[in-house]
Amino acid sequence: MENKLWLVKGDDWEGLFNNGLLIDESHEILKSELVRYMQEYNTLDVEFLWLNNDGIEWLHDVGSLPLKFDEIPEEYFE
Numbered sequence: 001m002e003n004k005l006w007l008v009k010g011d012d013w014e015g016l017f018n019n020g021l022l023i024d025e026s027h028e029i030l031k032s033e034l035v036r037y038m039q040e041y042n043t044l045d046v047e048f049l050w051l052n053n054d055g056i057e058w059l060h061d062v063g064s065l066p067l068k069f070d071e072i073p074e075e076y077f078e
Contacts, residue, residue: 003043006069007034010051015065022067050078 006017007029015025016034018041024033038044051059055076059065066072 003041004045004047005034005037005041005043006047006049008049008051008065008069008072010059010065011056013059013065017069020069022065022069025065051076052078 003019008015008017012027013025014027014029016023016029016037018037023037034046038046051072055072058073058076
């Protein structure tokens with residue numbers, strides 16, 4: 001898997017993934033934190049993804065993002 005960060009946003013929750021694994025989640029990942037992770041993981045490649053309404057409902061049901069990025073169903077992204 002490429003050296004890339006994915007920031008997944010859903011409602012008032014955000015999760016940051018690297019190499020398919022959740023490395024942080026919170027109500028808001030601050031820009032300064034994102035820059036720190038970019039330095040730590042030595043990457044400038046960040047993709048921002050938003051959950052659609054079904055994804056937000058799913059997130060509310062499960063309570064948090066999964067530990068693995070590929071456990072988020074593709075159809076839940078905008």
